[in-house]
Amino acid sequence: MKEQIEKQIKEVLKNLGINEEINFSVEHPESFVNGDYSTNVAMVCAKKIGKNPRELAENIKLELEKNILKEISKVEVAGAGFINFYLSREFFTESVKQILEKKENWGKNEILNGKKVMVEYTQPNPFKPFHIGHLMSNAIGESISRVVEFSGAKTIRANYQGDVGPHVAKAIYGLKKFGMPDSSLIVSAQAQYIGECYSKGSNLYDTDENAKKEIDEINKKIYDKSDEEINKIYDWGRKVTLDAFEEIYKLLGTKFDYYFFESEMAVIGEKIVKENVPKIFEESDGAIIFHGEKYDPKLHTRVFVNSKGLPTYETKEIGLTLTKFEKENPDISIVTTAIEQAEYMKVVQKAISLMHPDLESRMKHITHGMMRLATGKMSSRKGNVITGESLLRDSMDVVLEKITERDFSDIEKREISEIVGVAALKYSILKSSLGSDIVYDFEKSISFEGDSGPYLQYTAVRANSILEKSKVFNQKNGNDIPVEITNLEKILYQFSEVIELSYQKLEPHHIATYLTLLASAFNTFYANTKILSDENKYMVYHLELVNAFYQTMKNGLYLLGIETPKRM
């Protein structure tokens, strides 16, 4: 529709003898008082041709009305010189029909047709706890994966996990010192115990000389696999923590296609780095480094192989990136991490671009703010982390508490608490733009009312409830189409535009904001309209509208990685 209006405006400008290039826009006004679409063309134009903007707007309006699109019922000039378009009843009725035809495909576009996109997210480390930061990355990455899918691309989900390095040595030291967990414990409890051992080992590393020595020793032995006992603990601990992560992914609704491990990437990256000395990397003080500032004053120097000859994270990242392109050759490779890695990633990507100029525009790094505690930065080294499990459990417990009186079976109660608990958590992460830090406070951060995931689900459930009940409702009259147009209809058709925007900017929060607006409009409609009633002349159309809303909400929640329960 927008394109058609733009096209017509261009024709009108020509007819009015305005031939200059005018950079105008057609948008949805903030308030429906000002129509469904609005253009600033007269204001942009006015100065160029030396005319009063309102006067010019009137001229354009008259010219537009000569050959008005059938979907437009009214054109008005308002404010400083805006031209506002009001869509007709036919347009809205037709758009509801279209939604019902497209069903689960409603909202998809073809921007990325035939393209392949790899999205890397979550990145927890074996032997360390899965904390809120990982939950953030997962929610964002999963949502972006789905948005990309809706844009027509084949999406490949990838996870990258640090299975070597000092953190593993610290955990193994802790396990040796404090003993292995009871093997009868469930996997997540064993994983939690390993996380605690890591934290204790980490503390001792900083405070106890002997512990530090021993941990460094263990670290070497992990690399060269020379110690049977350590190998055994390593294999066991790696499996336990990875299994525990897998349980969380299942709950969160993520299925990865690829798992990359730092241990594998180190070898690959090291070879590449060494091959490119001194062309790109240089030796300095016994280490191999990259002088980012040589290529861009905003970049800095980073170490790729340290003076002990061990590859750093930078080198592993090179191995990882090039492995991705070698294995899948994606058109776009997206990586989602916390913002603390933003500057580092720019340097690494510059180094990669120098070796492979064709990849420069295909690597994208999305950063989100850090989850902080009121007391300061969260650190798994210090042990003051909030684990993913505990947060999910708390969230699900709140839901369980709310439905305790309801007549659901125990199985239903568990299912609902999982679906709604996850939704509350995911929505709280996805509702805001990615830039700023989030100060974590369960009471404030995870909401179940108002602007929240459960609010959206609840609204969908109400709609579903009407649709279910309508199946046994006998009344067959009510075929009229209402003259009046509800806000619900005015918001509904914009869904596909919101998804496009979300993809263009790689920002899921536009969808969250939109769905809340949509749900609010539905709830107002719901409160004002008794749909299943003999009195309702518009029942057939109202049911279609409810169905279209339900479909849109379901598709939208899917894009946020949130399930829609049947009841709650």
Place this chain on the structure above:
RNA sequence: GCCCUUGUAGUUCAAUGGAUAGAACGAGGCUCUUCUAAGGCCUUGAUGUAGGUUCGAUUCCUACCAAGGGCACCA
């Protein structure tokens, strides 16, 4: 010191350079003999500071202030 990100109601967040800056929570009032009240309706209240560009700035530019992050062998 240099670079990056972020400053919006009491609080948590919105607003491709547009119109009267939107929500939610909180506080106060109203609303279930009605399709799920996790709802609806009403009231309350905000752009860090100072300049600049523009017909028009929360948005772009400059400086400053504040918070977080990065800047050589952690990830």
